Amino acid sequence: MRRTVRLRLTALYGGLFLTAGVVLVALIYLLVRYSPFPAPPPAPAPFGGLAVPAPAPLAAQAETLNRLLVNSLIALAVMAGAAMVLGWLMAGRVLRPLGEMTATVRRITADRLDRRLAASGPDDELKGLADTFDELLDRLEAAFTAQRRFVANASHELRTPLTLQRAMAEVALADPEAGAAALRGVLERVVAAGQHQERLIEALLVLARSQQGLARREPLDLAVIAARALDEHPGISLGSGLSPAPASGDPALIERLVTNLLDNAVRYNVPGGRVEVETATRAGRSVLRIANSGPVIAPGQVPLLMQPFQRLESGKKASGDGLGLGLSIVAAIVEAHHGTIDARPLPGGGLDVTVTLEQA
DSSP states (O other): OOOOHHHHHHHHHHHHHHHHHHHHHHHHHHHHHTSOOOOOOOBOOGGGOOOBOOOOHHHHHHHHHHHHHHHHHHHHHHHHHHHHHHHHHHHHHHHHHHHHHHHHHHTOOTTOTTOOOOOOSSSSHHHHHHHHHHHHHHHHHHHHHHHHHHHHHHHHHHHHHHHHHHHHHHHHHHOTTOOHHHHHHHHHHHHHHHHHHHHHHHHHHHHHHHHTOOSOOEEEEHHHHHHHHHTTOTTSOEEEEEOOOEEEEOHHHHHHHHHHHHHHHHHTOOTTOOEEEEEEEETTEEEEEEEEOOSOOOGGGHHHHTSTTOOSSOGGGGTSSOOSOHHHHHHHHHHHTTOEEEEEEOTTSOEEEEEEEEOO
16 A cells, blocks of 8 residues: 555554553553552441451452553543544545645646646645745746747747848859859858857857856956956947956856947947946945946836847847847846846936946
């Protein structure tokens, strides 16, 4: 017979009752055993004869104790059996909601994550377990939905350059009078599309690596990494204030974080716009702040920018050289380092992004 929780609870209930009953019988026996018995009066003599002596007190006490012990053990055996039956019924009643939850969980699959336990009844441990499981299902459904959307968007982003390359090659092959200059132009466009694919694949790998967490941590300085990133934009007017900001993490990922934020600030700017870069230490934590001028961003659009392949503009305006992964990679790197990111639109246009990391 399978040892179910109900069987174990029944055995536990019955064992506890039997133990308590044995202790109670022993206690009653000892109390009666060591309590003084009153001496019985002598029996009156019949027809005026001599009085008949009463039975010895010890013999009467022993007989009474034996009878008490036997009766108590019989009652204990009967009540132990009743306790086992009642324990079985009560265990089934207590575990019934758990059985219903188990049946519901078995019907939940990766394609049907919309089911919920939705337990009712008193706010006890079982309802708390059901509510916690429902919250877990909410997170799993959101993760599965985001994963499916990510795969669909990634497939689209990867398929577009391939379609473009194939179309350009077919057009060039279909033209029998295409000269060397025309073919060279087609090849240059194919190479550019291939480079775009390489950048996209590299960004996807960085995003996947960031979402896996950190395998190691090293001491680093946000100011030093930001200074190296600023050297890649010599022609841009940058207002920077770099103070030492020691932190701990993966230097390669932090460098990618700074580079992505700075590239976004430069790419999505207005002609003659500004870029502000700042590193500092505040309240015992290291802070990196990058702000830029640019188009006006609605506050509700900022959370969308942290999702993969989300852009402010769509269609042809969104094509450009952006991949739509910059800020999502930044968010994943910050989460892997257990830091915080705060992005807020500026009133005159542009975005102000502040990253806070733990110090080394």
